[in-house]
Amino acid sequence: MCVIRHTEESLLELFSKGLLRGTVHTCIGQEACAVGVISALDKKKDILFSNHRGHGHYLTYSDDVHGLIAEIMGREEGVCGGVGGSQHIHKNNYYSNGIQGAGVPIVAGIALAEKMNNSDAISVAFIGDGTFGEGVIYETFNISALWKLPMLVVVEHNQYAQSTPSYDQHAGVLHERAKVFGYEVSVVDGMDLEEVYLTAKRVIDNVRKEKIPHMLFLNTYRFAPHSKGDDFRSKQEIDRNKKRDPLSLVRDKIGKEIFDNINEDALSRVNDVVAKLMGAKH
Amino acid sequence: MNIDLIRVPYLGVNDDSCEMVNWYVENNDGVEEGQVIGTVETTKAAIDVNSNKDGYIYLCVEEGAELKENDIIAVLSESMIDESEIKKILDDMEKSNKNEEEIKVTKKAELLAKKNNINLKELTAFAKGNKVNEKTVITFLERKNSADFSRGFCDVERIAIIGGVAGGGALIVIDSILHCNNQQAVVIFDQNEAYHGKSILGVPVAGNIEMLDEYLEEGKVDSVVIAFNKNLQERAKVYQELTDKGVKFTNVIDVSSNLRSKVVIGKGNVILGDVYIGACSRIGNNNFISSNVCLEHGNILESHCAFGPGVITSGNVKINDKVRFGTGIFIEPNVEIGKDSIISSGAILRESVEAGTVVRVSYNQEYSSRKQK
Amino acid sequence: MKTYLASLNNAMHEIMDSFENVVVIGEDIRDPYGGAFKVTKGLSKKYPNRVLNTPISESSIVGIGTGLALQGYRPIVEIMFGDFITLAVDQVLNSAAKFGLMYGDNVNVPLIIRTPMGGGRGYGPTHSQSIEKMFFGMPGVKVISPSLAHEPGGLLKDSIINEDQVIIFVEYKNIYNNKLMLEGDGGSLHRYEVVDDKDNKVIYVDNFLECKPDIIIITYGGLSADVLRIMSDLVEEEINVRAIFPSTISEMITPDTLMPLVPVEHGIIVAETGAGNYGWGAEVMASLFEQGFVKDNSKVRRLSSQENIIPASQAMEKEVLLGYEDIMSTIMELMS
Numbered sequence: 001m002c003v004i005r006h007t008e009e010s011l012l013e014l015f016s017k018g019l020l021r022g023t024v025h026t027c028i029g030q031e032a033c034a035v036g037v038i039s040a041l042d043k044k045k046d047i048l049f050s051n052h053r054g055h056g057h058y059l060t061y062s063d064d065v066h067g068l069i070a071e072i073m074g075r076e077e078g079v080c081g082g083v084g085g086s087q088h089i090h091k092n093n094y095y096s097n098g099i100q101g102a103g104v105p106i107v108a109g110i111a112l113a114e115k116m117n118n119s120d121a122i123s124v125a126f127i128g129d130g131t132f133g134e135g136v137i138y139e140t141f142n143i144s145a146l147w148k149l150p151m152l153v154v155v156e157h158n159q160y161a162q163s164t165p166s167y168d169q170h171a172g173v174l175h176e177r178a179k180v181f182g183y184e185v186s187v188v189d190g191m192d193l194e195e196v197y198l199t200a201k202r203v204i205d206n207v208r209k210e211k212i213p214h215m216l217f218l219n220t221y222r223f224a225p226h227s228k229g230d231d232f233r234s235k236q237e238i239d240r241n242k243k244r245d246p247l248s249l250v251r252d253k254i255g256k257e258i259f260d261n262i263n264e265d266a267l268s269r270v271n272d273v274v275a276k277l278m279g280a281k282h
Numbered sequence: 283m284n285i286d287l288i289r290v291p292y293l294g295v296n297d298d299s300c301e302m303v304n305w306y307v308e309n310n311d312g313v314e315e316g317q318v319i320g321t322v323e324t325t326k327a328a329i330d331v332n333s334n335k336d337g338y339i340y341l342c343v344e345e346g347a348e349l350k351e352n353d354i355i356a357v358l359s360e361s362m363i364d365e366s367e368i369k370k371i372l373d374d375m376e377k378s379n380k381n382e383e384e385i386k387v388t389k390k391a392e393l394l395a396k397k398n399n400i401n402l403k404e405l406t407a408f409a410k411g412n413k414v415n416e417k418t419v420i421t422f423l424e425r426k427n428s429a430d431f432s433r434g435f436c437d438v439e440r441i442a443i444i445g446g447v448a449g450g451g452a453l454i455v456i457d458s459i460l461h462c463n464n465q466q467a468v469v470i471f472d473q474n475e476a477y478h479g480k481s482i483l484g485v486p487v488a489g490n491i492e493m494l495d496e497y498l499e500e501g502k503v504d505s506v507v508i509a510f511n512k513n514l515q516e517r518a519k520v521y522q523e524l525t526d527k528g529v530k531f532t533n534v535i536d537v538s539s540n541l542r543s544k545v546v547i548g549k550g551n552v553i554l555g556d557v558y559i560g561a562c563s564r565i566g567n568n569n570f571i572s573s574n575v576c577l578e579h580g581n582i583l584e585s586h587c588a589f590g591p592g593v594i595t596s597g598n599v600k601i602n603d604k605v606r607f608g609t610g611i612f613i614e615p616n617v618e619i620g621k622d623s624i625i626s627s628g629a630i631l632r633e634s635v636e637a638g639t640v641v642r643v644s645y646n647q648e649y650s651s652r653k654q655k
Numbered sequence: 656m657k658t659y660l661a662s663l664n665n666a667m668h669e670i671m672d673s674f675e676n677v678v679v680i681g682e683d684i685r686d687p688y689g690g691a692f693k694v695t696k697g698l699s700k701k702y703p704n705r706v707l708n709t710p711i712s713e714s715s716i717v718g719i720g721t722g723l724a725l726q727g728y729r730p731i732v733e734i735m736f737g738d739f740i741t742l743a744v745d746q747v748l749n750s751a752a753k754f755g756l757m758y759g760d761n762v763n764v765p766l767i768i769r770t771p772m773g774g775g776r777g778y779g780p781t782h783s784q785s786i787e788k789m790f791f792g793m794p795g796v797k798v799i800s801p802s803l804a805h806e807p808g809g810l811l812k813d814s815i816i817n818e819d820q821v822i823i824f825v826e827y828k829n830i831y832n833n834k835l836m837l838e839g840d841g842g843s844l845h846r847y848e849v850v851d852d853k854d855n856k857v858i859y860v861d862n863f864l865e866c867k868p869d870i871i872i873i874t875y876g877g878l879s880a881d882v883l884r885i886m887s888d889l890v891e892e893e894i895n896v897r898a899i900f901p902s903t904i905s906e907m908i909t910p911d912t913l914m915p916l917v918p919v920e921h922g923i924i925v926a927e928t929g930a931g932n933y934g935w936g937a938e939v940m941a942s943l944f945e946q947g948f949v950k951d952n953s954k955v956r957r958l959s960s961q962e963n964i965i966p967a968s969q970a971m972e973k974e975v976l977l978g979y980e981d982i983m984s985t986i987m988e989l990m991s
Binding site for chain 1: 678704707709710712714715716717718719720721722723724725726727728730745746749750753754756757758759762
């Protein structure tokens, strides 16, 4: 979690210095979702399909800080040779793409393949609350429930789609939607790493065993803007949420000393990578 | 025999072919109106074939036959069937259909005929009932051309002569044309009314040049050439005016002249008997070159010049527009003669002459009578 | 003699028999219905677990095909009518076609999307279009469309064997029940096959053994039926026609493909079933000019259907769609 936090913070810094181009969507504040879910997966065989806000997912999956930052900097040594950038990343069983909801049917296809292979691998799609506006996800909820595909849809409900709040664009209750197709839906506090991990573990075991699709609905909040210059949330609102910073919650649980050690290691690791990459440029 | 034809029914929008899968009747069975007599099957559906009235049936196709919509599959007769008679009726129908459809003239032949202005009726008559194809048209064209030719129906270029009656230019031009097998002088136009109505070597002097339009319009004349050669300003002017009007100028080149390799000649030139033009010389337009003139190799002769007999140039001489030469002149190599110059008879040019120059020769020659003693 | 449909159906059976990783998915494709045009008939009986009926969800099923392809399967997705492929364009453009190009060398999406285009059957404005040009110029996508002079099933098999990218396999629904013109079966027509360096299987058909072409027609897919009929009919009329049918229609035509154009006597016709603006014909014409095969533009004609919707009524549909009569009259115009 600390590595994710520091990586993204240094990305924002590089961006504001004009050293990055394009766009960077950070998941600062949502780290517990990435770490909690992905730690519960079997990285050797399970397949992940992330989205535009995927740095946390990727780092949890691969621990490849250098590959990610280099990719976003457009370097050849980046994980996709600089072609993909922030939103289009692939390594082993990890994929991400920048089109909302488009990965969900692909995850269903992967799940179908694994089911036909008689393997016990499952596939996982990460979406946000904004993605609930896309039609293809409902087509896929229907098919995957009908065909009993071993897939998990992880919703990171951070309450905003770019600048528009969830309540301004969605009718009804989001986590009820997949239920009508026959999905089981588990709603969890996405700021609490322990709760996310424990629920994810239980849900993932269930998907693996029962070969049915499941939705893990994580209530969370992003502290940083969607990308850049598109944040109109009130400071009070952000500050109120920051009181439940997933990193602080972890620190409270494991104790300040242990946490600070981990945190400092993470910071120096990220700084080393950035320094090395900046040096390599000249 | 009064018969009805039974055809393959409408097969639906998706199919145009079917298979005859079952007959439920045999030849000469009596059938009733509306009775199902057979079934055809498309890739999608089986369709029944019904009798459309009472009568006796004759089957034209066997089970398993592949059919298209509207094909004839059976014949229905009011009376008992006489098989040979039915066959004859069907054969006749087929034949008459074929005759109607038979192509008498292929499209390629038709287009070729059109291009060559050949009447299709002429062609079909020529083909004697056989199909008219590309080869027919080509053969027809060859035959037609060769037959016409053997009767003397061939094209010659019909030339109008402009001026030159008084000075004899018209005469020598017509004389040259008379020796040429694909040109013919047909008329002379001259401004001197005294000559109108007379003929030169059988060619009538019809009237003034203004009459040319009439001759051209009526298609009596193909091209023109100018025969007067003293006033070169006028010669150039007439040439220009007529060319602007779209009148075609031709070259009259005597059969005895000798044009060597790669000689390039423009339009409206007169080149008379025994003229020699050396290799790689270039001749412009509207020049009048009298007999025995010799222009050696590499000469450049521009336009509207006139030569008396026996002018001889050496190699690479250049003669500009509207230069008039007398008789018996010698010009050395590489000399250039400027435009509008006049070179008198007997001159020998060793160096270039500027435009507008008149080259005179001082004679020191006496004529005295030689008395017989 | 085999039909276009039979060739495709046989090939589907052979493919499923030879390649265990082939999965066929689409709407209404299982027996007894066997697909709207019967291309998948008999497959689900033999391979019940590898032929999957789906709900009406074009976008999702193309996505599922992409997921299967990522995991090493060879999915063949059927989109019931070409018109419906619009619903899945995002999946093709932004996912399937991109993955092989943006994730680096080790990701391939060998996905075949089969779909019938074209009209002539009275299905009306949303079931008769030829909209394959949407996929031309789309990196990572190859569009293949067999003519009657190809072996359509063979092209489908080749796509499974040779290709590791997204293939839009465009069948023409007006010729499903037409007989193929295979070697020796074309009556007086003569067929030659050339494969260029991009695996484009180009078929040349001449209507005279020693063809000195008066007219060359370059076209693909469903128009091949009209063109072949014209060529047969023109044998009687002594007009030499050479037809050129490429199989890959999304690639630039190579100079080698165009070489047989050189001795053409009267003219070249480039014809397509879709609406012509910014279309395939435009690209072919550009190639002809750029590569110097055409210098005299009075000798070339570009033909297409009208820039209009395709009516259901037979008479009105015929008017909108390019067909036999239009091509024939253009030939005569060029000849005279």
